């Protein structure tokens with residue numbers, strides 16, 4: 001029997017996604033944004049005011065050590081996730097860590113072990129998997145009501161202005177399309193189709209040494225193929241399109257967020273599930289984290305440690321194939 005109480009959140013790293021997440025916490029029952037931490041005091045103070053938090057820290061350590069905090073949302077660039085999440089876990093905090101959880105399989109495994117050793121909940125913030133229509137799509141696939149999947153296409157591309165200093169293009173900050181957005185098509189594919197038998201890739205490597213776009217083909221037994229694409233160079237439909245033996249489904253546009261799901265059966269009958277309109281959609285992963293805290297769970301049954309390791313393994317396989325080395329062990 002679970003009990004519910006107010007859950008005290010902290011946010012570490014106050015950039016773009018931290019703002020969106022903080023805004024969505026208002027839709028989560030019993031959620032309280034208690035403290036925020038930035039490397040910059042003015043920024044932390046302004047963020048605190050904007051979202052009604054109680055405390056603003058000018059360093060991450062102080063947030064990690066705050067005894068009143070239950071969960072810390074780590075929202076720094078990918079290359080810092082490992083050290084930032086480790087800091088929080090070693091101070092006994094549950095961690096919701098932005099995607100990708102870290103820059104390598106080895107780091108993900110180590111972080112999961114640190115969470116276990118410290119009796120702390122750790123989950124990668126793959127918000128997609130908690131969204132209503134993605135959940136519906138997972139159920140459709142598992143039910144096999146349209147038969148098995150015969151082909152899957154998923155893409156995520158947006159035209160980004162080239163800035164060698166930005167985290168999207170700077171290799172030292174974990175730049176490149178695969179880590180930032182390719183992770184979504186890869187995650188969708190692994191979740192809906194499972195692990196592929198083989199992977200082939202074709203990437204455009206830019207002047208900063210990161211992949212600016214990447215075409216990936218995941219091949220499965222029985223000739224099933226998944227065609228995946230990520231790009232910082234162009235806008236793409238950002239949808240997941242699935243052909244089943246007896247129908248099809250399209251999730252999109254912006255399939256990684258709250259969006260429409262259209263299902264068509266073999267007779268051409270269409271069923272459309274509309275976009276979820278409240279907030280930006282980050283409240284679902286936050287609600288899930290809170291329910292895990294209330295149930296005293298140390299791991300999500302949905303976004304498991306094993307799932308994060310599997311995701312990292314496939315990202316790493318793609319990165320190795322395209323030959324960009326981030327020199328992370």
Ligand SMILES: NC(=O)c1ccc[n+]([C@@H]2O[C@H](COP(=O)([O-])OP(=O)(O)OC[C@H]3O[C@@H](n4cnc5c(N)ncnc54)[C@H](OP(=O)(O)O)[C@@H]3O)[C@@H](O)[C@H]2O)c1
Nearest residue numbers: 013014015016017018038039075076077078098099100180
């Ligand atoms: N789930 C999603 O939909 C989603 C969407 C976008 C991004 N993300 C993920 O969230 C993470 C952050 O992305 P973002 O777009 O929010 O990034 P961002 O706007 O650049 O913000 C990152 C924050 O990290 C902190 N930081 C610490 N060390 C830094 C350094 N050396 N350089 C730059 N920033 C540093 C900064 O906060 P302070 O100055 O306050 O310390 C900065 O504002 C990434 O891992 C990304 O993949 C997820």
